[in-house]
Amino acid sequence: MPTAQAQLMNGTDLARTLIDDTARRAAALTRDQHVVPTLATVLVGDDPASVTYVRMKQKRCERAGLRSEHVALPASTSTAQLVDALGVLSADPGIHGILLQHPVGDHIDERAAFDAIAPEKDVDGVTSQSFAAMALGGNGFASCTPGGIIRLLDHYAVDPAGMHAVVVGRSPILGRPVGMLLLGRNATVTYCHSHTRNLGSIVSAADLLVAAVGKPNFIVGEDIKPGAVVIDAGYNAGNIGDVEFSSARTRASLITPVPGGVGPMTIATLLAQTIDAAEPQTTAGE
Amino acid sequence: MPTAQAQLMNGTDLARTLIDDTARRAAALTRDQHVVPTLATVLVGDDPASVTYVRMKQKRCERAGLRSEHVALPASTSTAQLVDALGVLSADPGIHGILLQHPVGDHIDERAAFDAIAPEKDVDGVTSQSFAAMALGGNGFASCTPGGIIRLLDHYAVDPAGMHAVVVGRSPILGRPVGMLLLGRNATVTYCHSHTRNLGSIVSAADLLVAAVGKPNFIVGEDIKPGAVVIDAGYNAGNIGDVEFSSARTRASLITPVPGGVGPMTIATLLAQTIDAAEPQTTAGE
Incomplete structure (x- = not known):
């Protein structure tokens, strides 16, 4: 007797569709507004798995027509220094989304670091504000x-x-x-x-x-x-x-x-949300 | 055959203990730091149930040696006006805690109003920041x-x-x-x-x-x-x-x-959290 088999939920195909759409939106922003949607990737230390993940995200950005700007911080970075660095990126009009690669190391207050990201650039959905938006139904990016x-x-x-x-x-x-x-x-x-x-x-x-x-x-x-x-x-x-x-x-x-x-789907969502972030940020400046 | 009976959880007694402790802390703040812990109560409109609730909270404040300052806004208040009023209270060093009586009326964006309260004065635990702190284990007041x-x-x-x-x-x-x-x-x-x-x-x-x-x-x-x-x-x-x-x-x-x-327990927690808010706010100014 043949065994029934569940239908597979094909994340590879759906992610490709979403990334194709994201690439079209990125191209339109670049062409029409002369703004290249930019994701800042922040890495503390040099954990090999984290380095690999960040590189992969950067490559996917490039392929979709997004710029990525990498900020490498030494493993000895303190919470205050990381909060400062994220504050600088949050205030930088050339940065539309911010990704803090985590885990960030035990000596850093991860929650404080996450919450140093401006909610409107929190395309990885890690801030308290984004969590509350997911939980309570307000505006904000999803994890x-x-x-x-x-x-x-x-x-x-x-x-x-x-x-x-x-x-x-x-x-x-x-x-x-x-x-x-x-x-x-x-x-x-x-x-x-x-x-x-x-x-x-x-x-x-x-x-x-x-x-x-x-x-x-x-x-x-x-x-x-x-x-x-x-x-x-x-x-x-x-x-x-x-x-x-x-x-x-x-x-x-x-x-x-x-x-x-x-x-x-995780990385496709990251890219799509970076465009979501870039669109109002760039048009708001007109 | 006698039926077993659950033990009652006596909130009246526990609340009294908590309020007594709160009153002692309020007296100490008033005596030692010449600061009367103050809760701002904000009411939009004149819904009778809301009026009653606010009055009850004000009375409990008085009995525990806290000051309450009432801000009555007309039912026609817009979201922007309410946000402004809450911003003024958030910036006022004479106010230690803020209670926005809710529901606020359908024409007001309640989430935006709640989030106009400074998290360190959110003694009713309604802001997104407070919710995330409850959910993720950070610092913040509980609802x-x-x-x-x-x-x-x-x-x-x-x-x-x-x-x-x-x-x-x-x-x-x-x-x-x-x-x-x-x-x-x-x-x-x-x-x-x-x-x-x-x-x-x-x-x-x-x-x-x-x-x-x-x-x-x-x-x-x-x-x-x-x-x-x-x-x-x-x-x-x-x-x-x-x-x-x-x-x-x-x-x-x-x-x-x-x-x-x-x-x-709800109102006792409100009073206790108002003192929690007043203590660091007053000592921070020394």
Whole structure:
């Protein structure tokens, strides 16, 4: 008997569509307003993974016709120095978006650093103001992975209203904001994390599961509710997600692969939001 | 056979203790620093319920040795005018805390008005900055009802860690922030609301229930999990809470009465936070 297979939510294709649209908007801004939309990337120290991520983001900017301006700070940078640097970029009319690569190192107050970014340039959606906007429904940029997840759901016509959404993980840039965005879309939302008891039984009640815990194959396939929508935001060594893909796929109705699901949407959202930031900033100056 | 009865969580007594402590701190500030801690109350229009609430808060201030300064604005006040008025109070060194009585009327952008309050004077915990601090663990004032609920839980030695907390209601000043505070205390948190399906079965899984929906007897007693902690933040006409008290009491281990549970804690938290705001503001000027 053939096993049913969930439809794949193809983040690679949707991200390409979004980046193509972003490139068109960037070209129009550059041609019509003589402004090249510019993302400042800020890196503290030289952690190899962070260096790789920043380079990848810079390359994607270039390919989409955005300029990126890199600010490299030594690992010894203090919170006050980082806050100052972000304040300078926030005030610079030539910078439209600011990305602070994180984690920034244990000696830095990450929250203070994030909140030194002007909310209107916070295209990575990390400031308190952006979080509150996601949670309370105001104006502001989404954190890029949560924002990318919502774009994926919309593209595949998944309406979270009335669904029981279970978010596993509660980081300030992924689990917490994606839960708030889903609550804003009228899902019933449950947050699970390391202190959660009976995780399996809670997961098995999920119509919509967002796995954002960063542990390979942490969610076992047999806990997936038949017909559920499964969003795997995990990305672990060896291209392994947080969900046991092969078994989950036989139960879910829709599922994101890893890689090629959530990942590409994150960076596409970053680029799209940089143009969102550049458009009003440049036209406001006319 | 006698029916077991939950212990009552006595908010009236705990609020009195907190207000006594607040009064001592207010007296010390007045005596030692010649600064009378001052709460500005801002009211738009003359809705009778709002007028009553504001008067009650002013009276409680007086009794605790705090000064209150009232700003009455006409019902026709625009968002821009209200934002201006709140900006003036935010900049006034004689004002330590600001309370904008809400709802403010449909023609006003309430979020913009709240966010015009300086976060360090936001003793009612309504700004985006305060919300993010509650959600992400930074510095900031709690919304008064959620903050009062946490004080009650602490007083009765209820540790939310690992508990499944179900919050029914998702308002920006009650349901959403109390859920975030409980998540910060390591509870597994589920948000329910008007779109939630199978509310009864979700409520029956709650080790800790927060009812914040504003509908009399909305939560039926038979849905309460035996041994649960029940926090009833509802306050409806006729002194009726959101939870069927008499039947819930036979199942819960701890329960807040209405009135005399959550209600008194809200205003006590407002007063305590006004002193919290006044102390650093006055000492910073030395």
